[in-house]
Amino acid sequence: MSIQKIKILIIRTTEESSWGSCRVISPNLQKTYQHLSKEIFEIRFFDITEKFLLEDLKTNSNHMRNLANMIIQFEPDELVFVDHLPHPFKILSVLQMFLTKSQFPTLVFHIYGDFSYFASDWIKFALNFPEQKVKFIVASESQLKLLNYFSKNSNCNSRFLFPVNSNDYFFNSDERTELRKKMNLAEDDFVILYSGRISLQKNVDLIIDEFSNLNDLSPGKVHLWIVGSFDDLGANFMGVNNLPGYMFHKIQEILDLLPPHLREKITFWGNQKKEMLRKINNASDLFISLSLYHDEDFGMSPAEALATGLPTLLTDWGGYSSFMSKEWCSDLVPVNITPFGLEISAFKMVEFIENTLKAKVDFSKRKLWSDKFLKEFSIEGSSWKLAEILKNETSTFDGFSFGLKFYQKEFGHSLWKLGKEISEELTPSSENYYYQVYQNYISLNGRVNE
Amino acid sequence: MNKNKETRVVSWGYDLIRNIFLNHREDYDFQEDLYRNYLSPFMKDIFGTHTPVYIFGGQEIKLIVEKNMLTFRDGLLPLTIFFKEANVDQFAPIIAIHKDYHFIVPDEWKKKVIYYDINSKRKYSKNSLPKKILITGMMNSALSEPREFEKSLENLAQKVGVNNLEKIEISCFCPSKRNDLWGGWEEENVLRYSQAIFQKLKLDIKVPEWKHIIQESDYTDTLYYEINNGFFIKDSFPLHHILAKGAGLLADDESLTSSQFKIKNEIALSLYHSIRFYDCDYSTNDPFETQVEDLEYFKQISAIESKNKKLNFRWEEWYASYIKKYYSAAIEK
Numbered sequence: 091m092s093i094q095k096i097k098i099l100i101i102r103t104t105e106e107s108s109w110g111s112c113r114v115i116s117p118n119l120q121k122t123y124q125h126l127s128k129e130i131f132e133i134r135f136f137d138i139t140e141k142f143l144l145e146d147l148k149t150n151s152n153h154m155r156n157l158a159n160m161i162i163q164f165e166p167d168e169l170v171f172v173d174h175l176p177h178p179f180k181i182l183s184v185l186q187m188f189l190t191k192s193q194f195p196t197l198v199f200h201i202y203g204d205f206s207y208f209a210s211d212w213i214k215f216a217l218n219f220p221e222q223k224v225k226f227i228v229a230s231e232s233q234l235k236l237l238n239y240f241s242k243n244s245n246c247n248s249r250f251l252f253p254v255n256s257n258d259y260f261f262n263s264d265e266r267t268e269l270r271k272k273m274n275l276a277e278d279d280f281v282i283l284y285s286g287r288i289s290l291q292k293n294v295d296l297i298i299d300e301f302s303n304l305n306d307l308s309p310g311k312v313h314l315w316i317v318g319s320f321d322d323l324g325a326n327f328m329g330v331n332n333l334p335g336y337m338f339h340k341i342q343e344i345l346d347l348l349p350p351h352l353r354e355k356i357t358f359w360g361n362q363k364k365e366m367l368r369k370i371n372n373a374s375d376l377f378i379s380l381s382l383y384h385d386e387d388f389g390m391s392p393a394e395a396l397a398t399g400l401p402t403l404l405t406d407w408g409g410y411s412s413f414m415s416k417e418w419c420s421d422l423v424p425v426n427i428t429p430f431g432l433e434i435s436a437f438k439m440v441e442f443i444e445n446t447l448k449a450k451v452d453f454s455k456r457k458l459w460s461d462k463f464l465k466e467f468s469i470e471g472s473s474w475k476l477a478e479i480l481k482n483e484t485s486t487f488d489g490f491s492f493g494l495k496f497y498q499k500e501f502g503h504s505l506w507k508l509g510k511e512i513s514e515e516l517t518p519s520s521e522n523y524y525y526q527v528y529q530n531y532i533s534l535n536g537r538v539n540e
Numbered sequence: 541m542n543k544n545k546e547t548r549v550v551s552w553g554y555d556l557i558r559n560i561f562l563n564h565r566e567d568y569d570f571q572e573d574l575y576r577n578y579l580s581p582f583m584k585d586i587f588g589t590h591t592p593v594y595i596f597g598g599q600e601i602k603l604i605v606e607k608n609m610l611t612f613r614d615g616l617l618p619l620t621i622f623f624k625e626a627n628v629d630q631f632a633p634i635i636a637i638h639k640d641y642h643f644i645v646p647d648e649w650k651k652k653v654i655y656y657d658i659n660s661k662r663k664y665s666k667n668s669l670p671k672k673i674l675i676t677g678m679m680n681s682a683l684s685e686p687r688e689f690e691k692s693l694e695n696l697a698q699k700v701g702v703n704n705l706e707k708i709e710i711s712c713f714c715p716s717k718r719n720d721l722w723g724g725w726e727e728e729n730v731l732r733y734s735q736a737i738f739q740k741l742k743l744d745i746k747v748p749e750w751k752h753i754i755q756e757s758d759y760t761d762t763l764y765y766e767i768n769n770g771f772f773i774k775d776s777f778p779l780h781h782i783l784a785k786g787a788g789l790l791a792d793d794e795s796l797t798s799s800q801f802k803i804k805n806e807i808a809l810s811l812y813h814s815i816r817f818y819d820c821d822y823s824t825n826d827p828f829e830t831q832v833e834d835l836e837y838f839k840q841i842s843a844i845e846s847k848n849k850k851l852n853f854r855w856e857e858w859y860a861s862y863i864k865k866y867y868s869a870a871i872e873k
Contacts, residue, residue, distance in 0.1 A: 296548055360811050
């Protein structure tokens with residue numbers, strides 16, 4: 091007697107996301123689905139572009155009609171949305187023209203960091219699909235807490251990380267040696283790496299500020315490498331809008347205040363393709379990110395760094411806390427939401443870096459940490475977790491809480507006042523709505539590696 | 541360091557203040573702004589310690605005059621009108637204009653005016669080919685006559701090498717606008733511009749939408765080429781945006797470099813491009829000044845007696861009618 095397979099129809103976009111991390115996340119997620127056991131799952135894909143949503147509904151060549159027909163014929167158990175754009179609600183609202191309520195299978199959404207940004211679309215989804223069977227899959231514990239806060243009940247919410255491709259990121263000692271030689275680094279030179287967007291909420295300025303203090307630990311031997319492009323997104327959720335070119339100037343002003351002997355130890359690599367980024371990770375000694383980004387649901391850059399076995403220091407913020415483990419070398423910098431803003435512990439930062447400097451991590455440790463991280467976070471290592479979620483029973487979605495509607499209203503106001511005044515409710519403070527939402531982003535785990 | 545108490549407070553309110561260095565008028569309505577919308581997406585504010593502004597950009601004039609230095613991003617027409625109508629004693633700051641327009645500066649302004657151009661770290665030529673070319677421009681005769689458009693494309697092909705074009709990926713973003721910047725709209729066939737692109741370059745041209753161009757984060761190995769007669773804006777937003785993402789400009793033709801300008805300062809605007817400021821040696825007879833025959837109209841505008849001494853930089857109320865009246869008169873002469 092043959093076991094009935096679970097039929098999965100995956101909707102994916104053929105247009106590359108404008109968001110750098112999403113260009114990596116989506117293909118890796120798709121590969122994870124393809125890695126699922128073919129004895130248990132039957133997987134099909136449907137490719138979509140934003141143009142499909144604008145097509146004339148009456149024509150026979152309408153692509154959304156084709157998707158609807160595919161759903162009717164294939165009868166998937168679950169309809170999966172692996173991309174953040176086009177927004178799933180926009181796709182579903184067109185599909186509603188062709189399918190009855192009973193023809194919609196369980197809807198599975200991979201939720202990205204921009205969940206709150208698209209609050210209005212999610213609210214519309216809830217209104218248009220009452221009592222729909224749904225699974226929301228977020229990438230980290232903190233994002234799960236955030237989603238639970240925004241949901242009437244948490245039955246539909248689960249967690250599956252964004253996998254790392256182990257063919258792209260792994261520890262390679264030869265790459266380390268080669269690049270360090272090219273950069274004229276001695277064995278005892280210590281390289282601190284930040285990779286990611288150089289954006290306001292990523293606090294790269296703070297890393298540079300702290301770098302000048304860190305140099306006292308090992309004078310002339312500590313370097314700072316910064317990989318990524320400048321972006322001027324600002325903090326639009328609270329009304330702070332940066333003009334194009336602002337972030338570069340902000341960083342430049344900080345650099346101009348540094349004495350020459352420190353300035354020459356900082357290297358800006360610009361944007362790098364993944365092969366070079368892996369080499370840079372391999373050649374570095376510590377990865378740091380002090381991000382307090384309001385949509386930090388996961389952290390692809392830290393994940394890639396950990397995949398190369400790099401000791402990693404991250405703010406206790408958003409998705410970052412999900413990377414903590416005794417299996418590899420990582421730690422969190424405590425974050426506090428105070429009445430006056432966000433506060434991070436510089437002492438904890440210095441302590442971790444000091445310890446890592448003294449530890450003199452060798453190749454075998456890097457390889458061990460890399461292997462252990464990839465065992466859990468790689469496509470091959472993590473696919474079983476995805477399988478469990480897909481096999482689990484589905485719950486009916488009760489809708490989003492008032493919290494999401496309030497967030498949408500406040501965010502909308504921020505965008506309307508963008509660049510003119512700051513939002514009272516969404517400016518970081520322990521005394522307003524910001525705290526209610528973003529306290530979910532602080533794990534309070536503190537030190538896990540003793 | 542007191543290890544128990546050392547914390548860092550993160551606050552972004554100061555960044556808000558720094559980014560509103562150009563206060564716009566209270567009654568300035570972006571949605572109804574004919575001028576900015578017409579020149580979109582080329583006309584957009586950028587940040588800079590050199591206070592980059594558009595004269596006709598909706599700013600409070602009294603706040604502009606309080607700045608120590610202003611860098612005018614405008615093209616020849618607004619600059620001509622500015623120097624004609626503004627009072628030199630009213631403006632305390634140093635003013636920088638693009639060095640291509642040095643000839644427009646009246647004598648009484650010369651002590652306050654310095655000159656700038658934009659430089660890129662990467663430069664491309666026949667000997668150093670890009671892998672990609674991104675061309676931007678506008679397709680209507682108010683902003684680029686068809687013949688000017690063609691000449692620009694011919695120039696590009698010649699600089700890169702006609703035989704090399706096939707191996708370079710070429711993308712083109714040229715929005716068409718109705719030719720009615722100052723009223724009196726006439727239909728024109730914008731296919732003339734498309735035809736020029738295909739004839740002067742090649743048939744296989746990509747045509748991305750602006751939202752995809754702006755979202756791309758990596759323009760390394762890309763030559764940025766802007767077709768812009770510079771009448772209305774000279775320093776555009778796409779120029780800065782694309783160069784900041786790694787693109788480069790055409791290499792300067794050394795034989796045409798004027799000895800009139802002496803570089804005084806260079807400010808980095810990104811990892812890949814900068815703005816250079818120059819002093820001008822007015823005593824030097826610039827042999828290339830005569831090459832501005834097409835711009836003779838602007839000298840005539842400068843010379844026309846103006847009875848309108850009201851300094852008002854609102855496009856809708858005054859500038860449009862001013863342009864129509866004096867520009868048309870100059871052309872008729």
